[in-house]
Amino acid sequence: MTCAIQARDLTYRYPNGHVALDGVDLHIEHxxxxxxxxxxxxxxxxxxxxxxxxxxxxxxxEVAGLPVERGSLDELRARVGLVFQDPDDQxxxxxxxxxxxxxxxxxxxxxxxxxxxxxxxxxxVRMARAADRAPHELSMGERRRVAIATVLAMHPRLLVLDEPxxxxxxRARRELLDVLETIDQTLLVVTHDLAFAAExxxxxxxxxxxxxxxxxxxxxxxxxxxxxxxxxxxxxxxxDLARIQRRPRRAxxxxxxxxxxxxxxxxxxxx
Amino acid sequence: MSGLCxxxxxxxxxxxxxxxxxxxxxPRAKIVGLVAVTVVAVSTPLRAWPVYVACAVAxxxxxxxxxxxxxxxxxxxxxxxPLVLFVAAFVPFLRPGGAEHHLGPLTVSDAGLAxxxxxxxxxxxxxxxxxLLGATTSFPSVLRGLEGLRVPRxxxxxxxxxxxxxxxxxxxxxxxRIALAARAYRPRHVLQAGAIGRSVTALxxxxxxxxxxxxxxxxxxxxxxxxxxxxxxxxxxxxxxxIAALAGTLVALRxxxxxxx
Numbered sequence: 001m002t003c004a005i006q007a008r009d010l011t012y013r014y015p016n017g018h019v020a021l022d023g024v025d026l027h028i029e030h031x032x033x034x035x036x037x038x039x040x041x042x043x044x045x046x047x048x049x050x051x052x053x054x055x056x057x058x059x060x061x062e063v064a065g066l067p068v069e070r071g072s073l074d075e076l077r078a079r080v081g082l083v084f085q086d087p088d089d090q091x092x093x094x095x096x097x098x099x100x101x102x103x104x105x106x107x108x109x110x111x112x113x114x115x116x117x118x119x120x121x122x123x124x125v126r127m128a129r130a131a132d133r134a135p136h137e138l139s140m141g142e143r144r145r146v147a148i149a150t151v152l153a154m155h156p157r158l159l160v161l162d163e164p165x166x167x168x169x170x171r172a173r174r175e176l177l178d179v180l181e182t183i184d185q186t187l188l189v190v191t192h193d194l195a196f197a198a199e200x201x202x203x204x205x206x207x208x209x210x211x212x213x214x215x216x217x218x219x220x221x222x223x224x225x226x227x228x229x230x231x232x233x234x235x236x237x238x239x240d241l242a243r244i245q246r247r248p249r250r251a252x253x254x255x256x257x258x259x260x261x262x263x264x265x266x267x268x269x270x271x
Numbered sequence: 272m273s274g275l276c277x278x279x280x281x282x283x284x285x286x287x288x289x290x291x292x293x294x295x296x297x298p299r300a301k302i303v304g305l306v307a308v309t310v311v312a313v314s315t316p317l318r319a320w321p322v323y324v325a326c327a328v329a330x331x332x333x334x335x336x337x338x339x340x341x342x343x344x345x346x347x348x349x350x351x352x353p354l355v356l357f358v359a360a361f362v363p364f365l366r367p368g369g370a371e372h373h374l375g376p377l378t379v380s381d382a383g384l385a386x387x388x389x390x391x392x393x394x395x396x397x398x399x400x401x402x403l404l405g406a407t408t409s410f411p412s413v414l415r416g417l418e419g420l421r422v423p424r425x426x427x428x429x430x431x432x433x434x435x436x437x438x439x440x441x442x443x444x445x446x447x448r449i450a451l452a453a454r455a456y457r458p459r460h461v462l463q464a465g466a467i468g469r470s471v472t473a474l475x476x477x478x479x480x481x482x483x484x485x486x487x488x489x490x491x492x493x494x495x496x497x498x499x500x501x502x503x504x505x506x507x508x509x510x511x512x513x514i515a516a517l518a519g520t521l522v523a524l525r526x527x528x529x530x531x532x
Contacts (some may be wrong), residue, residue: 054487072311074493082491088439089484094431098501103492105499114501136438150492 002065004028004158004186005051009212012057013048020046021057022210030157033187035197035218039232044190045085047207048160051142051188052080064157078107081151081185085162087143091135096146097129099135103154112264114153121153125179145179154200158186165193181247194235198222198244206231218246285345286406292509293337293407295305298416300510301408305333305400307518312396322521326396329517330403337407347402352394359390380387408436423473423514428498432485440478447474 002036005028008045012021020043027035038044049055051063053073061068064079084090093099099120102206104114121219135143144164151159164180165173173196178198180187197204197218204221208231214221221227222241228234235241288294293301308326315322334344368382404413411434416426447470458464 049487052491054490074495077491077493082488084484084488084491087435089481090488092432092435092485092489094409094414094435098411101501102489102494102499104494105501106493111503114499135435154492218326247443 002030003062004030004032004064006060006062007187008060010047010050010057010059010061011154012043012050012055020210021050023059024207024210026205026212026215028186028188030186031184032203033189033201035201035204036188036190036207037192037194037204037221037231037233038198039192042207042231043210044207046210048082048162048188048190050080051158051160054082054090072103074107078154079157079160081156082152082166083147083151083159083161085166087140087147088135090147090150091143094134094140095131096122096135097131098132100138100146100150100153103150107154116183117153117155118149121149124127124152124182125149126175131200139172141168142174144168144172144176147177148179148183152183156185158188159183160188160190162190164189165191165194177247190218192233194222194228194233195244196242199247202246206233208232272435277321281284283334283410284405287334287337287339291337291407293333293513296513297419297504297508298408298440299419299504300506301404302413302416302420302518303514305404307514308521309397311392311521315393315525315528319386321526322525323389323392323396325521325524327392329521330396330399333403333407333517334399337403339403343406344399344402347405348398350393351398351401355394355398356391359387359394362386362390415504417493424498436478436481436485438449439481440474443474443477 005026007024007026010021010024011019013019016067024043024047029190036044036047046055050057050061050068053068053076056068063076066072066076068076070094072261091099097115100121101111101114104117105111109117118131119128122131122218125148127142127145127149130138130142130146135146138146148159148164154222161180166178168176176226177196177199187201189197189201201218204214204216204218205212206221206227213231214224215226219241222235225234285294293532308329312323312326334341336384363379363383363386364377364384366380366383368380369385370381372379408416411431414431418424418427451466451470457465458467519531
């Protein structure tokens with residue numbers, strides 16, 4: 001009966017007083033692929049950092065079935081995989097294999113199991129050949145895919161990608177989409193690459209000024225030019241939404257045979 | 272992007288045959304063996320030439336077993352050697368003792384020349400040992416070896432992060448230099464050096480921000496203050512034989528020569 005994400009009136013103020021999240025209400029079910037769109041400074045990255053307790057705001061937040069609070073952080077970080085925008089921030093170990101094994105080992109996996117997970121995760125992102133290489137020897141697209149493997153190896157229920165298509169050339173972007181379409185976990189894609197969102201996600205929300213200002217199917221949101229313009233977003237010139245084929249996805253996981261109920265009353269406040 | 276600066280960092284990394292018996296040794300064995308060569312060479316008295324020769328022979332054998340080409344050793348050693356030798360080059364002119372030779376206005380003493388020769392031998396042996404360790408052992412393996420030898424984790428962690436982010440920072444510096452040059456920055460006198468100072472500041476701030484983001488990324492994957500270990504190191508018979516052959520023989524020779532003197 002749990003949801004992938006349930007946020008209720010989530011508010012976060014940075015120490016300098018800047019309000020980055022101003023009462024976010026968001027409800028995402030398991031298996032959904034949701035794009036979080038918004039201009040720079042809208043609070044997208046702040047929201048992402050809340051999803052595994054790296055920041056803790058006021059209000060209610062439950063992610064992957066766990067309330068976000070100090071006592072649940074270890075389990076929460078195993079269930080929620082964050083893929084940061086700059087792969088050089090994500091890949092800090094000397095070799096790809098050690099980096100992908102970092103998460104599983106932290107979760108207490110034995111080295112043999114961690115190595116199995118490394119092989120499985122690298123194969124899932126088509127980077128098995130790079131296991132012994134250093135991150136700085138890889139291209140940007142390869143680094144991005146390895147960064148995804150580092151969280152896939154933790155077997156998360158929810159994958160959160162921050163600007164996955166940034167700084168990728170068209171081929172690397174295509175390869176990334178090919179990899180992402182095979183991932184059956186819940187996906188939250190934080191981006192302002194609207195074409196990327198259109199191809200991958202069935203649902204889109206717009207985060208602007210720290211609030212969710214639109215929440216509908218990706219096609220509906222992207223077709224509303226006035227809405228996009230109001231929040232400093234726009235599709236590439238000449239872009240024809242009708243010609244975009246959204247990539248198929250597997251059926252969403254249904255937990256305990258029920259849909260999750262929005263904003264369950266058992267939800268704990270997150271701090 | 273990564274292609275920009277590879278030339279400046281080509282001095283790192285394995286060389287020779289990665290499948291050679293030396294490359295496959297436990298990093299601790301190589302560290303102990305090659306550090307022993309250096310310590311023996313450094314601690315040997317000036318005129319005990321047999322020890323220097325033995326050290327040199329040992330290094331040649333290690334290089335041959337690891338199939339590390341002499342040209343690679345030379346290319347890497349010449350980065351460090353001139354600095355060391357530069358200091359020693361003044362000794363023959365300054366140190367009195369033994370017969371003296373006059374070269375125009377300068378006087379060179381025999382004792383000074385002996386010191387120069389011994390220092391050059393010690394420097395060359397120490398440098399080539401380090402080069403061979405680097406050529407036969409990847410940097411991450413060296414760090415794991417050091418950890419296995421009880422070097423505090425904090426030091427090896429700092430070195431590991433330096434290694435990982437050196438490439439990133441070198442790329443950033445390179446891009447900054449290009450950005451300065453692209454706006455016609457060609458400093459001709461000291462007053463124009465301000466831009467470099469500001470670049471350094473910007474680089475520091477970026478590096479600091481990078482450090483914070485890396486820490487967040489580590490926390491996001493369950494980091495709790497200790498780095499996990501993927502595969503424990505194991506010392507085998509080959510490693511023991513390597514240490515015994517290299518460190519054992521040279522230390523025994525060094526002690527024997529010391530006793531004779």
